[in-house]
Amino acid sequence: WPATAARTSGAVTIGGVDVRELAERYGTPLYVLDEEDVRSRCRDFRAAFEGSDVHYAGKAFLCKELVRWIDDEGLGLDVCSGGELAVALSVGFPAERITMHGNNKSAAELESALAAGVGRIVLDSFEEIARLGALAERLDVRPKVLIRVTTGVEAHTHEFIATAHDDQKFGLSLSSGAAAEGVRRVLDQPRLELVGLHSHIGSQIVDTAGFEVAARRLAVLLVEIRERHGLVLPELDLGGGYGIAYVEADTTPDIKVIADGLREIVAKVCANAGLPIPRLTVEPGRSIVGPGGVTLYEVGTVKDVEGLRTYVSVDGGMSDNVRTALYGADYTARLASRESEAAPMLSRIVGKHCESGDIVVRDHWLPADLVAGDLLAVAATGAYCRSLASNYNYLPKPAVVAVKDGISRLIVRGESVDDLLRGQL
Ligand code: LLP
Numbered sequence: 052w053p054a055t056a057a058r059t060s061g062a063v064t065i066g067g068v069d070v071r072e073l074a075e076r077y078g079t080p081l082y083v084l085d086e087e088d089v090r091s092r093c094r095d096f097r098a099a100f101e102g103s104d105v106h107y108a109g110k111a112f113l114c115k116e117l118v119r120w121i122d123d124e125g126l127g128l129d130v131c132s133g134g135e136l137a138v139a140l141s142v143g144f145p146a147e148r149i150t151m152h153g154n155n156k157s158a159a160e161l162e163s164a165l166a167a168g169v170g171r172i173v174l175d176s177f178e179e180i181a182r183l184g185a186l187a188e189r190l191d192v193r194p195k196v197l198i199r200v201t202t203g204v205e206a207h208t209h210e211f212i213a214t215a216h217d218d219q220k221f222g223l224s225l226s227s228g229a230a231a232e233g234v235r236r237v238l239d240q241p242r243l244e245l246v247g248l249h250s251h252i253g254s255q256i257v258d259t260a261g262f263e264v265a266a267r268r269l270a271v272l273l274v275e276i277r278e279r280h281g282l283v284l285p286e287l288d289l290g291g292g293y294g295i296a297y298v299e300a301d302t303t304p305d306i307k308v309i310a311d312g313l314r315e316i317v318a319k320v321c322a323n324a325g326l327p328i329p330r331l332t333v334e335p336g337r338s339i340v341g342p343g344g345v346t347l348y349e350v351g352t353v354k355d356v357e358g359l360r361t362y363v364s365v366d367g368g369m370s371d372n373v374r375t376a377l378y379g380a381d382y383t384a385r386l387a388s389r390e391s392e393a394a395p396m397l398s399r400i401v402g403k404h405c406e407s408g409d410i411v412v413r414d415h416w417l418p419a420d421l422v423a424g425d426l427l428a429v430a431a432t433g434a435y436c437r438s439l440a441s442n443y444n445y446l447p448k449p450a451v452v453a454v455k456d457g458i459s460r461l462i463v464r465g466e467s468v469d470d471l472l473r474g475q476l
Pocket of ligand 1: 108110254334335
């Protein structure tokens with residue numbers, strides 16, 4: 052829950068705003084984002100990684116207003132599609148502080164990144180190295196690039212969000228020699244300025260050992276590149292992936308400890324080889340916007356399935372939060388519109404979609420007097436909920452509202468069914 056979440060006169064308030072007022076004014080389901088929570092996490096990251104660059108990974112959640120906060124707080128921004136780039140540029144985010152990612156950027160996406168003058172492009176394949184080299188020649192520019200290296204680290208997280216073991220689609224493998232070959236190919240492209248290496252081992256990681264192993268392997272590769280090519284690369288981008296708490300029992304890594312550990316490892320490898328210490332970049336997404344987000348739902352039906360549990364249906368579901376269905380993610384919820392002294396009942400919070408995998412919270416104790424019209428709040432939904440939302444069953448995507456100091460502001464309008472019909476012929 053965001054630090055500002057509290058219970059006053061029975062109902063939950065977030066950022067000083069009563070959830071009943073939010074539901075009344077903006078409707079449900081509703082994504083609520085605690086502005087101060089997001090901003091303070093930006094500051095915490097900058098403080099922990101002082102002397103390094105912190106880039107917010109926009110895939111976690113991106114909209115114009117969030118880009119403004121990120122800019123205000125002095126972070127850089129990672130984008131991984133032309134669409135994300137367009138959002139950033141639409142509010143004048145400085146292109147120099149943008150890094151462009153993606154394992155299959157289209158020629159058009161690469162071209163718009165070059166035209167905008169983004170600070171860094173992370174190259175993910177041999178084809179892309181050639182493609183960007185040719186494009187840069189045609190546009191008469193010389194972009195700064197990094198090579199995404201697959202470090203072979205087995206991150207302890209869900210298979211779909213682990214990205215540094217060898218058998219997955221991202222990057223050029225260190226163990227097979229593809230990464231070293233990538234370096235050679237980039238150096239053969241006079242129009243590409245190789246400034247460093249990149250690694251991202253996965254997401255929602257709480258065991259921080261993997262970050263350190265990956266950092267050490269990248270630093271060792273820096274040393275090898277100097278030996279082989281006589282070239283000193285000035286940058287290492289160590290990706291994101293820092294886990295957050297979804298339920299009370301979850302532990303979270305200490306960002307300051309991670310920062311110190313990474314700096315120390317890189318410094319040691321480089322010092323031993325007489326190499327200057329490279330500038331580090333990290334790319335947190337979830338750990339910036341996740342904890343500050345809460346989704347509000349209205350209960351529609353409460354169905355007791357004899358002897359098993361109670362199914363509580365809410366007015367959204369896997370279209371606004373697919374993480375439970377997709378990754379078996381855990382969430383916690385609370386009755387938010389009133390207080391209840393009723394005994395707890397084992398509940399499953401489900402959505403309104405036409406499949407039984409449409410689960411928001413798999414197992415949860417909710418008060419037994421729950422009725423239609425009650426509001427439920429689900430915690431830690433700021434990351435990868437709105438950004439992964441769909442229109443399954445023609446459900447319009449919910450609005451996003453920012454709250455701060457007792458004031459709420461619409462930052463993304465909710466869709467209407469008319470919006471969904473607009474593109475159809
Ligand atoms: N940098 C790169 C290159 C990435 O691919 C990602 C995430 C990040 C940074 C940010 O990672 P974070 O700090 O947010 O963990 N949809 C999944 C997560 C996919 C993450 C993809 N890449 C989920 O809902 O858990």
